[in-house]
Amino acid sequence: xxxxxxxxxxLSSEMIAELxxxxxxxxxxxxxxxxxxxxxxxxxxxxxxxxLRNFAASANNDGGYMIFGVKDRPxxxxxxNERAAEMFDSIDEEYISGEINKLFAPTINWEKQLVIAFDKxxxxxxxxxxxxxxxxxxxxxxxxxxxxxxxxxxxxxxxxEYGELNEIIENRIKxxxxxxxSLLSKISEIGPANAAVLDVERGVLExxxxxILVLDEELIPKIKFIKEGEFSEKKGAQTLKLVGEVHPxxxxxxxxxxxxxxxxxxxxxxxxxxxxxxxxxxxLNQHHIHRVISENNLKDNPKYSAYNFRTKTHGDIYKExxxxxxxxxxxxxxxxxxxxxxxxxxx
Numbered sequence: 001x002x003x004x005x006x007x008x009x010x011l012s013s014e015m016i017a018e019l020x021x022x023x024x025x026x027x028x029x030x031x032x033x034x035x036x037x038x039x040x041x042x043x044x045x046x047x048x049x050x051x052l053r054n055f056a057a058s059a060n061n062d063g064g065y066m067i068f069g070v071k072d073r074p075x076x077x078x079x080x081n082e083r084a085a086e087m088f089d090s091i092d093e094e095y096i097s098g099e100i101n102k103l104f105a106p107t108i109n110w111e112k113q114l115v116i117a118f119d120k121x122x123x124x125x126x127x128x129x130x131x132x133x134x135x136x137x138x139x140x141x142x143x144x145x146x147x148x149x150x151x152x153x154x155x156x157x158x159x160x161e162y163g164e165l166n167e168i169i170e171n172r173i174k175x176x177x178x179x180x181x182s183l184l185s186k187i188s189e190i191g192p193a194n195a196a197v198l199d200v201e202r203g204v205l206e207x208x209x210x211x212i213l214v215l216d217e218e219l220i221p222k223i224k225f226i227k228e229g230e231f232s233e234k235k236g237a238q239t240l241k242l243v244g245e246v247h248p249x250x251x252x253x254x255x256x257x258x259x260x261x262x263x264x265x266x267x268x269x270x271x272x273x274x275x276x277x278x279x280x281x282x283x284l285n286q287h288h289i290h291r292v293i294s295e296n297n298l299k300d301n302p303k304y305s306a307y308n309f310r311t312k313t314h315g316d317i318y319k320e321x322x323x324x325x326x327x328x329x330x331x332x333x334x335x336x337x338x339x340x341x342x343x344x345x346x347x
Contacts, residue, residue: 003036005063008322010126011113013294019067019124020077020117029075033155036064039075043068043088043123048096049142051125052103056137057152059108059130060160060168064152068123079120088123089114089286093329103144106132111324116291128323133168134160266306266331273332280341292340304336 006015019037021030031037038054051066058064068088069080080088091112100108109128114121134149151160160168187195268276274286298304307328309315314325 003031003034005036007063007128010063010065010128011111011124016113016115016117016124019065020122022077027076029070029077032075034064035061035152035154038064038066038152038155038157039070039072040066040068041071041078043080043084045087048099049144052100053144053150054152054157055100055108055110055127056104056135057150057157058127059135060133060149060164061129061152063127063129066125066127068125069120070122077118077120077122079118079122085114085121085123085287088112088121089290103138103141104135105138106130106135108135109323109325113294114287114290115294116287121287133172134165262306262308262331266308266333268332268337270330270332273337276337277340277344281344284344288344289340292343296339296343298336298339299330304339305330305332307331 003018006012009015019031022028023030029039033039036058054066068084069078070076071078079085093112097110100110108130110125112123112125114123116122137144137146137148137150139146149160149165150157151164274289277289278284278286293299299307307315307318307324308331309318309325309328314328317323317325318328
């Protein structure tokens with residue numbers, strides 16, 4: 001039986017506790033390896049081609065976890081040694097995401113966390129189910145071969161078999177067909193001559209090759225809409241007719257922070273914040289810091305921290321879905337330093 005995953009928050013404290021739950025003997029991990037769980041005894045950089053195969057395989061199925069620090073047969077939670085824990089904690093997420101994009105297409109979304117359980121460090125990586133499948137290898141590297149499609153079966157990763165690949169293809173055709181039907185239905189209602197395509201990524205409203213309107217980001221909030229059946233109070237005011245429901249602007253919370261202001265409010269990277277804490281508590285290490293951050297959900301508290309999204313699109317993804325795009329770093333302020341120091345001192 002597969003684990004029921006909270007895909008909105010796959011690395012929540014509740015999910016981590018379930019992943020590392022012990023059986024009735026209180027010595028071994030309760031869950032077995034499955035289509036969405038793989039346990040590994042240790043972590044090392046030499047295993048990345050194997051890990052990335054697992055990334056692709058999990059994305060092609062329903063997503064899943066790799067958990068480092070669990071000994072096989074039986075599943076005993078031994079934790080990572082200090083060197084392995086430091087290597088896992090220092091994973092350059094931006095670099096790994098670049099390697100993934102070099103080796104596979106479409107994009108694979110993932111995130112990682114170093115956690116403390118049973119007074120030992122464990123590394124956990126969660127790979128999200130692919131939005132567009134199948135994920136296919138684009139070139140050879142180690143055990144990864146150009147053109148191959150990997151799939152996570154119960155307790156193993158291998159090249160995909162006919163049944164699963166056929167299901168993926170049929171689902172993709174069905175989704176594309178449904179989207180096209182919906183689009184054509186809307187076009188038929190308003191007439192092709194009146195239809196246009198708004199590309200929100202490029203900020204372009206395109207009717208045909210000779211009729212393109214480029215919208216500046218600053219201009220979009222100033223566009224005036226009028227609801228169908230109502231009227232404009234100003235004669236001659238330029239409006240667009242809005243068909244359907246509209247929500248008042250005062251019901252929409254818009255938070256826009258320029259990069260410069262963000263770094264003024266949150267001036268420290270994790271490494272810089274860690275140095276300030278360890279200068280006051282030199283006997284501790286970063287595992288203790290990670291534990292306090294995780295237990296108190298400090299990354300999601302704007303009093304202490306902010307996500308430093310690399311693009312506007314990444315920020316929009318987070319606002320709409322609550323999912324942090326891969327390789328998104330956090331920035332911290334002096335208040336989080338004080339908070340963590342007090343907690344670690346037991347105040």
